[in-house]
Amino acid sequence: xxxxxxxxxxxxxxxxxxxxxxxxxKAWKKLESKRIILTKKLYSVLSAVAAVLILGIIIIPYNTTxxxxxxxxxxxxxxxLIEYESKISGTYIETQICYDCSGxxxxxxxxxxxxxxxxxxxx
Amino acid sequence: xISKKDRNQFEKxxxxxxxxxxxxxxxxxxxxxxxxxxxxxxxxxxxFGNFEKFEDRGQxxxxxxxxxxxxxxxxxxxxxxxxxELVEIESLDKNLxxxxxxxxxxxxxxxxxxxxxxxxxxxxxxYAIEGYSHAEIARKLKIxxxxxxxxxxxxxxxxxxxxxxIGYDAIGK
Numbered sequence: 001x002x003x004x005x006x007x008x009x010x011x012x013x014x015x016x017x018x019x020x021x022x023x024x025x026k027a028w029k030k031l032e033s034k035r036i037i038l039t040k041k042l043y044s045v046l047s048a049v050a051a052v053l054i055l056g057i058i059i060i061p062y063n064t065t066x067x068x069x070x071x072x073x074x075x076x077x078x079x080x081l082i083e084y085e086s087k088i089s090g091t092y093i094e095t096q097i098c099y100d101c102s103g104x105x106x107x108x109x110x111x112x113x114x115x116x117x118x119x120x121x122x123x
Numbered sequence: 124x125i126s127k128k129d130r131n132q133f134e135k136x137x138x139x140x141x142x143x144x145x146x147x148x149x150x151x152x153x154x155x156x157x158x159x160x161x162x163x164x165x166x167x168x169x170x171f172g173n174f175e176k177f178e179d180r181g182q183x184x185x186x187x188x189x190x191x192x193x194x195x196x197x198x199x200x201x202x203x204x205x206x207x208e209l210v211e212i213e214s215l216d217k218n219l220x221x222x223x224x225x226x227x228x229x230x231x232x233x234x235x236x237x238x239x240x241x242x243x244x245x246x247x248x249x250y251a252i253e254g255y256s257h258a259e260i261a262r263k264l265k266i267x268x269x270x271x272x273x274x275x276x277x278x279x280x281x282x283x284x285x286x287x288x289i290g291y292d293a294i295g296k
Contacts, residue, residue, distance in 0.1 A: 007283055008279070011236070014232040015232060020147045020233065027164065028138055031164040
């Protein structure tokens, strides 16, 4: 056989007919312990993800609601004060309460408007 | 529904049936027994985890499927080590006898493949033994097709020179 022309075939033939032997009992034990470590790691990652999700689902909306109710009560106090002031000064007020798409309270706008144009906008 | 015990036994049987062959495949790419064993086990963990995805297409399809996973595992390892760079043709000759000294494997053919620089060995394995095209090799190794061709040419040159040096007939016996 001309080696230069058949090197691929020759090496493939030699490789296919040769096998290296492994201590399978020992190697299998290593595989099993590696799998246990990987499973533990996976569980700890999943627990961390679950913890983050729980925080996201329960605690953050709770805080947002609390924050919104605080802002609302502040807004109501402020509105009453302005209504009271407007009665004294003889002018009227327009109030706007702004929320974002998720329902989070953003801001309030309160402004005095000319007489006979009482507007109460709630968005 | 297969029980956990049966599943474990099946996985063990599969491992015992294919471990030697797959270990040989990994060794051909890596040239180090310990790393080859580690990659073999990583590969089998993937085999067990993805066994539901295996499609039986007849004779040897399971072996081919497992082998593909093993080869990918080896290529991922080599890429992570940045070990696939092309050795310049000029610098090859002086490095021929310095690569992987002290080989403990008796079989001369593995000893010879192990002596190839990593890039040459990988391309030679993929092209000559696995039967991939240069385009496929280029995609797998993220190199140019021309680089794959030149690596193969140099690998062949290296192997022929060494086979002649150690006595081509002797290795065949």
